[in-house]
Amino acid sequence: MDIQVAIFEDNKLLRDALRTILNGTAGYKCTGSYENGYNWENDIVFSKPDVILMDIEMPGMNGIQITKLVTQKFPNVSVLIQTVFNDTDKIFNALASGASGYILKSDPPVKFLEAITEVFHGGAPMSPTVAKKVLGFFSHENFIRVEPGSTDFPLTDREKEVLGLMVSGNDLKKISEKAFISYETVRTHVKHIYRKLHVASKSEAVMKAKQQGLF
Known part of the structure; x- marks a missing residue:
């Protein structure tokens, strides 16, 4: 393709x-x-x-x-x-x-x-x-931080698994392989994760997950 x-x-x-x-x-x-x-x-x-x-x-x-x-x-x-x-x-x-x-x-x-x-x-x-x-x-003080907010994020178990794999540095293809789900399904989960965490990118999602103590 x-x-x-x-x-x-x-x-x-x-x-x-x-x-x-x-x-x-x-x-x-x-x-x-x-x-x-x-x-x-x-x-x-x-x-x-x-x-x-x-x-x-x-x-x-x-x-x-x-x-x-x-x-x-x-x-x-x-x-x-x-x-x-x-x-x-x-x-x-x-x-x-x-x-x-x-x-x-x-x-x-x-x-x-x-x-x-x-x-x-x-x-x-x-x-x-x-x-x-x-x-x-x-390395400087002007590091951009995602502001902490509510820690009550309604992530499903599968979305938490996908987010955990993102935090570990895996790209979508690797997540698909490790979670035994299709690439398109991973993309859908990531879309839902972004919406629920109120972020717009992978780096923001990972940063917020770490700051909020999700992983």
């Missing part, structure tokens, strides 16, 4: 190049490419992507704003931020909005393909440059 990918990128040359790479590589298919964020919701409904390659700066709604809305309206779609920016604020604004990964436009094509695959299987890829900034950020 091909990984369905939609591209939001205002640079035509890069947008066309990414589309050509995806359609020319076995296992991937570009189902839509868009130059702005004006009609983002209709574009996603039309293209039905598994993964979105999302630019940050583009006409209309920017990529960070769209990413936050995608996690709410299309929870089964993963967003991979791709941008020329590598400053800490933009990285964390993107991740806090629910992005699953963050790569730089300067990364080689093979890294894009690897990141798309990793995101599709529940991973959270970052380029080495971005990862270094993330580690640096976590």
Whole structure:
């Protein structure tokens, strides 16, 4: 099964190049490419992507704003931020909005393909440059925390099992194997976990589970 990918990128040359790479590589298919964020919701409904390659700066709604809305309206779609920016604020604004990964436009094509695959299987890829900034950020006092709230989360036993496997660092594919359930069933459980914990990403879910003493 091909990984369905939609591209939001205002640079035509890069947008066309990414589309050509995806359609020319076995296992991937570009189902839509868009130059702005004006009609983002209709574009996603039309293209039905598994993964979105999302630019940050583009006409209309920017990529960070769209990413936050995608996690709410299309929870089964993963967003991979791709941008020329590598400053800490933009990285964390993107991740806090629910992005699953963050790569730089300067990364080689093979890294894009690897990141798309990793995101599709529940991973959270970052380029080495971005990862270094993330580690640096976590070592300072401005560490972003999920605010503690009620510890009475109505998780089912299966959802608790899936969340526990997420906390242990497993991606969705591994969770499927270890819990003996289908990949799509895992995605459904994760969607319910996000809703019940009031979070929008795997990192937030894991952080909240640890802060609330769920595991």
